[in-house]
Amino acid sequence: MSPSENTGVVEFFERPPPQAKKWSKARILGIILLGLWIAAGLGLIYYLFAAYTQEFADKYALKFLRGIWVTFQIVGLSLIFGALLSFPVALGRLSKNRLIGGIAFGYSYLMRGTPLLAQTYLVYYGLGSFNKELQAIGLWWFFRDAFNCVVLIFTLNTAAYQAEILRGAIENVEKGQTEAGQALGIPKLVIFWKIVLPQALITALRPYGNEIILMIKGSAIASLVTVFDLMGETRRAYSRSFDFQTYIWAAILYLSVVETLRRLWDKFENYLTRHLQRDSE
Amino acid sequence: MDNALTLLSFGAEGWGDEIAYGTFITISLALATLPLGLVMGFFLALARQSDEPSLQTSANIYITIFRGLPELLTLFIVYFGFPIGLNLIVHDLLGYEIIDVSSFLAGMIALGVVFSAYASEVFTSAFKGISQGQYEGGYALGLSNFSTMRLIILPQLIRLSLPGLSNLWLILLKETALVSAIGLTDILRSSGIAARVSKELFLFFGVAFLIYLVLSIISSLGIVAIERWSKRGEGLR
Numbered sequence: 335m336s337p338s339e340n341t342g343v344v345e346f347f348e349r350p351p352p353q354a355k356k357w358s359k360a361r362i363l364g365i366i367l368l369g370l371w372i373a374a375g376l377g378l379i380y381y382l383f384a385a386y387t388q389e390f391a392d393k394y395a396l397k398f399l400r401g402i403w404v405t406f407q408i409v410g411l412s413l414i415f416g417a418l419l420s421f422p423v424a425l426g427r428l429s430k431n432r433l434i435g436g437i438a439f440g441y442s443y444l445m446r447g448t449p450l451l452a453q454t455y456l457v458y459y460g461l462g463s464f465n466k467e468l469q470a471i472g473l474w475w476f477f478r479d480a481f482n483c484v485v486l487i488f489t490l491n492t493a494a495y496q497a498e499i500l501r502g503a504i505e506n507v508e509k510g511q512t513e514a515g516q517a518l519g520i521p522k523l524v525i526f527w528k529i530v531l532p533q534a535l536i537t538a539l540r541p542y543g544n545e546i547i548l549m550i551k552g553s554a555i556a557s558l559v560t561v562f563d564l565m566g567e568t569r570r571a572y573s574r575s576f577d578f579q580t581y582i583w584a585a586i587l588y589l590s591v592v593e594t595l596r597r598l599w600d601k602f603e604n605y606l607t608r609h610l611q612r613d614s615e
Numbered sequence: 616m617d618n619a620l621t622l623l624s625f626g627a628e629g630w631g632d633e634i635a636y637g638t639f640i641t642i643s644l645a646l647a648t649l650p651l652g653l654v655m656g657f658f659l660a661l662a663r664q665s666d667e668p669s670l671q672t673s674a675n676i677y678i679t680i681f682r683g684l685p686e687l688l689t690l691f692i693v694y695f696g697f698p699i700g701l702n703l704i705v706h707d708l709l710g711y712e713i714i715d716v717s718s719f720l721a722g723m724i725a726l727g728v729v730f731s732a733y734a735s736e737v738f739t740s741a742f743k744g745i746s747q748g749q750y751e752g753g754y755a756l757g758l759s760n761f762s763t764m765r766l767i768i769l770p771q772l773i774r775l776s777l778p779g780l781s782n783l784w785l786i787l788l789k790e791t792a793l794v795s796a797i798g799l800t801d802i803l804r805s806s807g808i809a810a811r812v813s814k815e816l817f818l819f820f821g822v823a824f825l826i827y828l829v830l831s832i833i834s835s836l837g838i839v840a841i842e843r844w845s846k847r848g849e850g851l852r
Contacts, residue, residue: 364662364670371676447785447831449792452803452824459810460817547683554685558796565687578699581692585684592683 378582385579394571394580401567402587404481408556408563409549411485416492423497428504438497445494451555453491458483458559484556488549495545503538504530536607543599547592554588564588622813623822630809630819637805638826644722644791644801649784651727656734663739674735681732687793689729694721694797722794730787737779744775774845781838788830802826 426438445453461468461477468474476482507530515525557566568584571577604611625631662674681689745768753763795804802823810819 358667360665360667360670364665364667364673367662367673368669371673443831444828448824448827449789449803451792451795452820452827455803455807456817456820456824459807460820463814463816551683551685554687555793557687565685568688569691572695578696581688581696584688585692588685588688589680589683593679596683 382579382582385577390575390577390579394567394575397567397571398564398583398587401562401564402591404561404566405550405553405556405563408481408484408488408553408561409546412488412492412553413546413549415485415489416496419489419493420496420500423493424500424504427497427501442494442497445491446498450487450491450552451558453487454484454555454559457487480556480560484553484559484561488553488556491552492545492549495548496542499538499541499545500534502541503534506537507533536610539603539606543596543603546599547596550592550595551588619815619818622809622815622818630806630813633800633805633809634802634819634822634826637800637802638830640719640799641788641791641801642830644719644726644794644799645784645788648723648726648730648787648791651723652730652734652783652787653780655727655731657738659731659735660738660742663735664742678732678735681729684729686725686729686790687796690722690725690793690797693725693728694718697721697724718794718797718799721797722791722799726787726790726794729790730783733783733786734780737776737783738772740779741772741775745771777842777845781834781841784838785831785834788834789827792827 423438423441426434427442429435429438457477458480462483465474465478468477476486511529511533512525515529520529553563554565556563557569560566562570564584564587568580571580621628623629623631623634625635659674659677662670665671684692749767749771750763753767758766791801792803795801795807798804800808806819806823810816813819
């Protein structure tokens with residue numbers, strides 16, 4: 335019926351059937367990719383089952399666990415010492431004194447502008463080459479051990495990053511908070527300690543969590559200067575057995591440590607900020 | 616002091632030319648990795664943006680894996696594992712010659728993969744900064760999906776993701792130092808060889824440290840210039 339024949343009768347049409355979920359390009363691609371992941375995962379499990387021997391497990395399982403423990407030690411010690419050191423650096427970055435600010439900025443830039451590996455080599459091999467001088471001043475016992483050198487340089491490195499996190503967080507606290515404290519006649523130190531810092535630390539929680547994970551990943555570098563952390567044990571096991579599953583096991587271990595930690599940190603963050611969350615109803 | 620200058624000179628007695636070559640390798644590795652990582656990161660972000668759950672999950676698995684593994688381990692897995700996997704297909708199944716993966720290529724793949732996982736996070740948050748109206752505007756003008764992306768979304772996306780990406784570039788530049796562990800003669804390895812041969816360990820590792828510092832400073836200056844350029848349309852504030 336053409337539009338010109340207007341009969342005044344409203345015609346009713348059948349409603350079109352609901353559209354079936356289309357096999358769009360995105361859907362096909364997504365399912366192919368997901369299939370590839372599943373295949374890769376199954377392949378990995380099959381490979382690990384096929385490659386598993388009692389001998390390999392007896393020889394290396396304990397060493398891997400010891401490696402994880404060394405990794406935890408390196409990361410834990412560096413993070414704690416780094417956190418302590420980051421306070422003066424962050425305060426220096428915030429200071430109005432140009433000399434102190436300049437020194438703190440220089441330190442932070444030096445540590446953040448160069449690779450951790452280059453820093454580690456510079457301390458372990460570079461400073462280590464002055465063994466006579468170090469013996470003379472009685473510090474050789476410290477620098478002789480690769481573990482100490484690694485903890486020292488990781489501490490210096492993470493302190494610079496943590497100082498930037500802290501500085502950003504402190505600057506983010508509204509100025510009104512400080513002013514309110516001043517209006518109440520609270521001493522400066524107490525304002526900083528009781529009002530500004532707690533609020534700053536809450537915004538700093540997320541970057542701190544990232545820094546912990548970056549440190550765990552970065553600590554693999556210690557294996558390049560003869561420390562037998564998880565990565566070091568892996569490399570030693572590979573160089574003896576030429577069995578590629580050593581690297582796969584290391585990957586699984588690192589991934590589970592990092593994922594567990596990330597999830598725990600999320601929980602921790604949620605718990606600490608529970609007073610800031612609104613009920614989702 | 617004279618001794619140090621001789622050691623650093625270009626020529627038969629000095630190590631200057633070797634270290635300069637190492638610097639060239641480091642810069643070319645970083646520059647070769649950057650486009651690879653950016654393109655993969657962009658597609659990962661697109662996959663996470665899509666309505667298709669299977670596509671999102673695949674992208675998330677990729678990102679979780681490569682953000683959780685230490686870069687050094689990824690590098691070793693690519694360097695040692697890639698030839699094994701590749702030869703399984705090429706040699707055993709197809710019967711071709713055994714392929715050797717060069718350390719440069721292994722470094723490029725490993726660093727690119729890690730870069731792309733982080734870049735996808737940057738792109739994802741940049742996508743969130745572009746309002747739905749921008750897409751609708753493109754639709755109203757009758758642009759195809761591809762043209763909307765190219766002409767409307769991408770220019771804004773680049774500007775929004777620049778700060779994050781420039782941070783990733785600085786990280787990438789520093790991570791290239793890891794390829795010295797798989798035998799690529801970058802800055803760190805060439806100066807390491809010089810250090811061991813000449814027994815001037817502090818001097819040469821110090822030089823490597825300073826070269827990285829200079830590269831970082833140059834990058835920071837470049838980034839400031841690019842950011843100013845990207846904001847040229849915003850007018851004076």
